Amino acid sequence: MATTQTGVLIAGMGPVGAALAALLARQGVSVIACERETEIYRLPRAAHFDAEIMRLFQQLGIAEAMLPHSRPIGGYDFINAEGEMLMQFATSPETSQGWASGYLFHQPALEELLRESLDVMGVETLTGWSLTGFSDDGDGVTATLSGGGETRTIRAQFLVGCDGGNSFVRKTLGIGFDDYGFDEPWLVVDTLMPDESHLKPHGVQLCDPARPITIMPMSPGRRRWEFMLLPHETPEEMMAPGKVEALMAPFMGKGEAEIVRRAVYRFHGLVAKEWRKGRVLLAGDSAHQMPPFAGQGMCSGLRDAANLAWKLAMVMDGKAGMGLLDTYQKEREPHVRGFIELAIAMGKVVCMQDTEAARARDAGMVAGHKAGGAAPLPPPPPMIGGALHASPRAGELSPQYERFDDQRGNGAWLLHKGRAVEADDLEIVDVSGLAQWEIWLGEADAALIRPDRYVFGTGKAGDLMSAWREGLRG
Ligand SMILES: Cc1cc2nc3c(=O)[nH]c(=O)nc-3n(C[C@H](O)[C@H](O)[C@H](O)COP(=O)(O)OP(=O)(O)OC[C@H]3O[C@@H](n4cnc5c(N)ncnc54)[C@H](O)[C@@H]3O)c2cc1C
Known part of the structure; x- marks a missing residue:
């Protein structure tokens, strides 16, 4: 079969691969995006994105369409078993990015909009096609795709592995992870709640050592529930009929919520040791993973896409040398690590199951909150070095006034x-x-x-x- 030529081949069309394809296409780069599955992933995942990410959706022309599928987060509260506030993150309906500080949403709705935007821009998308092999000869990458019993060959100037946590691209390159040693099992449940008028649009971490629980609004009419597994519990037990209903019973009357999806995940903190080898790069979960307590895993992957798209476009256009691609990991890794460390610090507050340790935590944090009140999420570390000109504000995100x-x-x-x-x-x-x-x-x-x-x-x-x-x- 003939070889298809393209500028960038993207393996994986989750939110990061789809956003990267859209950003590259907008900058005039020819792109093929392949995706192993024929359907969008339906199990519960991201529920929160921030103002910077809504600004990125604005750039992609899907921000207005996202509004009905999301709502501004009203607050983020960490509460102990007695209902006392341990810490509270302030949120705001307006920020310097021109959008609210954070939004709660339903990930499949976003993925559908991203894919529609690819169709509008004429990006070639191959669903049901897996990347099964590739080689980089220094001038380009030759990739083999398999789907429906057939194979095809694509010759690309660059390959980007946006193929998720089990990345085939990362494994083929022989790149390992730096592991933060955080490994906690949680049952994650999504519900439909037609009437939630009595509930606040706040995310809540219930830091009860008897059972840590997360309750998170999503898009209007949807709510996320997460239950930490206790040391003696198995994933099979948590998925057994009646278990979720029993766990949710203390929080609502019968029939108030319809359970639509459930899954058991292990929450990790992982960073790939290299994000680029020659003409092959990693972005999103293939390069890093974090526990969901800061709501930043997908956001971080989308920032990778924004950082990488213009650099690839400039290199391919002859306006920049390959050295510009060295700034990708240099700029993004410290930022990602900042969020991983924040998410793990939050996770350690939430996941505490030792009652004595939890009592000591509560004594300090309840007093701390009474004295200090709500605070905004700490900003990630500033970008240092990379493609920047040493001067005031270099490496900051620019503001956006009036769209x-x-x-x-x-x-x-x-x-x-x-x-x-x-x-x-x-x-x-x-x-x-x-x-x-x-x-x-x-x-x-x-x-x-x-x-x-x-x-x-x-x-x-x-x-x-x-x-x-x-x-x-x-
Ligand atoms: C319970 C939970 C809650 C979360 N909450 C948040 C949150 O609130 N906010 C947030 O920002 N993030 C959150 N996240 C993280 C977020 O969901 C992920 O970071 C995000 O989905 C990663 O996107 P991705 O595109 O990198 O990878 P994925 O979404 O995993 O997409 C990878 C794609 O690659 C495809 N693929 C794999 N191998 C191949 C191959 N060989 N060839 C072709 N295609 C391939 C897969 O089928 C898949 O579609 C949460 C995650 C979980 C599990």
Whole structure:
């Protein structure tokens, strides 16, 4: 059979592979995305994404369509067995990203919208086709796909393994994980609740040593329940008929919730030791996994996609050297590790089953909360090094005022105030007179914003443009 040529082959069309395909296509890159399964994964998974991710959906043109499938998170409370608050994360209906601080949602609805957006953009998607082999000869990657008893060959400039936690791509490359040693089994249950008007739109961690429980609203009419397995319990026991109903009985009357899906997972903290070998890269769960307590696993994978898409596009377009791809793991790994460590710290508060230790935890944390009140989620570590120009705000996520992004293109922007600037490789935006941007720029004349909306640097326009071009050359 003839070999099909493409720019990027993406293995796996979960949220990360689909988002990466969409971002690459928007930047003019030819993409083929293959997916082993013929249907979208239906078992319970992500329930939360944050403002940065909603801004990414806006860039992909699906933010408005996501609104009916999501709702702003009202708060995130960690409560002990006596109902006292141990810690509380404040949430906000509006942030500098132009969206609420967090949204609760139903992952299959997002995956459907992402796939529809691929169809609209004409991305070639091969569902029911598994990546079964590949080799990288330095000039490109030759990949074998199998599906329905047939095989086909694809020649791509790059292969990205977005093929989830059991990644075939990662294993074939012989890349191991750095394991944080967190390993906790939980039963996860999704329910439909036609009437939930009496319940708050808050996520709740019930830190009861007798049975740690998570209760999380999802999209309107849906609610997530998670029950930690006790040391003597097995996954088979937890999945047995009547068990979930018995676990949920203390929280609701009969018939108030319809159980639609259930699964037992082990929550881990894992980071792949290398995220790129030559022309093959990893993104999403294939590169890292984390417990769900901070609601950031998928969000982190989507940030990988945003970080990688513009770099691949520039390298393939000849505007940047291969060295730019070395900044991918350098920038993303510390960020991901920040969230893994936060999620594990939260998990250690929730998963405590020793009653004495829980009593000591409660004594300290109840007093701490009374004194300090609710606080926002701690920010992830700032991006340091990588494709950045050392200057104030470099590595920060740029703000978005009044749906600013909608009026801009997909490339890099040079925002400036005052003197006229010209460049044909950047979108030039004069922000003089726009009070919020002028305040944000402060002393700087200009800011260069990368296509993933992180700040490359601030300062004088000419210096930024030279540093950008030099940085891309690598
Ligand atoms: C209980 C639970 C709760 C969670 N809550 C949150 C949350 O609130 N917020 C959050 O951000 N994240 C959360 N997560 C994490 C989130 O669900 C994952 O991080 C996310 O789904 C990973 O996306 P992905 O695209 O990297 O991988 P996946 O979604 O696993 O997709 C990988 C795809 O690759 C395909 N594939 C595999 N091998 C091949 C092959 N050889 N060829 C072709 N295709 C292949 C698979 O079929 C699959 O469709 C949660 C996870 C769990 C389990």
